[in-house]
Amino acid sequence: MEENNNTHETAKLGYESAIQLWIYEGDVIWSKYNAMLVANSIVMGILGFAISSNSGTFPKYYIIGLVVVGIVLCLAWYQLMKRGYDTVVYWIFSALEIEANHLSPTLEILQRGRKFSSGEKVEFKIGDSILTHQASKFHQMFRVVTTGNIVIGIFVMLYLVVLGFILFK
Secondary structure (H helix, E strand, O other): OHHHHHHHHHHHHHHHHHHHHHHHHHHHHHHHHHHHHHHHHHHHHHHHHHHHOOOOOOOHHHHHHHHHHHHHHHHHHHHHHHHHHHHHHHHHHHHHHHHHHHHOOOOOHHHHHHHHHOOOOEEEEEOOEEEEEOOOHHHHHOOHHHHHHHHHHHHHHHHHHHHHHHHOO
């Protein structure tokens, strides 16, 4: 019986650790995301200033160089986000595994969350009542990863438009 309690306690500790690491990595992702958003906004602002300058003081190669810097920033941004999301998924799956194998059926938060995230109805038993909830189609379509990648893609497209504008001016 004591060995079973030790296993349960170890599972709870592992579960809590995986959740904490998931939260931590999520915070790190948003810090990186915001830093890259600011960096790209600065490059885009400088490009806008350089293009709108009527005096022609900015040589073409300067603007092309800024576009290249912006695109490289976007590639780095995408890679940072991809790596961060992969790590978050690792911690989610780790916690989910512990929950399913050691804490279920008492604790099924992540298992139910997985169903919810994929669009299935989930049930909550509260006293004698059963409440149901389901994620909207919009929720399923625009996940954080997808939306983040769309923003990165918009910056890349803006850089390419600027490049086209400069090259074919």
